[in-house]
Amino acid sequence: MIYFVTSNEGKYREVLAIAKKYGLEFEWMKEKYVEIQGKDLEEIARKSAEILSEKMKDKKFFLEDSGLFIEALNGFPGPYSSYVFETIGNEGIIKLMKGVKNRKAYFKAVIAYWDGKEIRTFTGIVEGEISDEIRGSYGFGFDPIFLYSGRTFAEMREEKNEVSHRRRALEKFFEWLNA
Numbered sequence: 001m002i003y004f005v006t007s008n009e010g011k012y013r014e015v016l017a018i019a020k021k022y023g024l025e026f027e028w029m030k031e032k033y034v035e036i037q038g039k040d041l042e043e044i045a046r047k048s049a050e051i052l053s054e055k056m057k058d059k060k061f062f063l064e065d066s067g068l069f070i071e072a073l074n075g076f077p078g079p080y081s082s083y084v085f086e087t088i089g090n091e092g093i094i095k096l097m098k099g100v101k102n103r104k105a106y107f108k109a110v111i112a113y114w115d116g117k118e119i120r121t122f123t124g125i126v127e128g129e130i131s132d133e134i135r136g137s138y139g140f141g142f143d144p145i146f147l148y149s150g151r152t153f154a155e156m157r158e159e160k161n162e163v164s165h166r167r168r169a170l171e172k173f174f175e176w177l178n179a
């Protein structure tokens, strides 16, 4: 039994759908774990898993730290994505990006897995652009403003799971687990 620890239901749904394709199942542990401050998602994910492992002991689990990095804003909101989404949200990002020509952005996901003894991390990235308006209502978080090949993740619905940062990080993790 491996636990997936997240307070974000959108993340959990996606992990469940992707895991199914690999014939894997995980137990959802809906919890907001202690997250350290930092500039680097790998470091945040690893340190958070380290802290949580003290409580989990020999129980296996993974968590995932993700973020949206906008090139024209020097990588903002990056590690602060959760806070920025809760405060200014998608409308706020669209406002910040008004009139900005360079729309390039990427999503990054870092999975940290505790096997009862040590922590391993797996990373996935997907490149895209920030749309100039909200498009679609499927998914969660920044999905309605993240353009991938002309459609937002929210418009792509389940197809997002074929190409997302989460899919790419999970792919590495599941291949390693199944090896």
Ligand code: ITT
Residues within 6 Å of the ligand: 005, 006, 007, 008, 011, 031, 032, 033, 064, 065, 066, 067, 068, 081, 082, 083, 085, 107, 139, 140, 141, 142, 143, 153, 164, 166
């Ligand atoms: P947990 O830490 O409990 O897992 P969280 O929502 O706080 O949940 P993060 O700290 O990793 O998760 O913050 C990531 C933020 O980035 C989150 O608020 C989302 O809004 C956004 N995000 C991450 N992945 C996303 C995706 O696939 N689509 C849209 N937004 C995403």
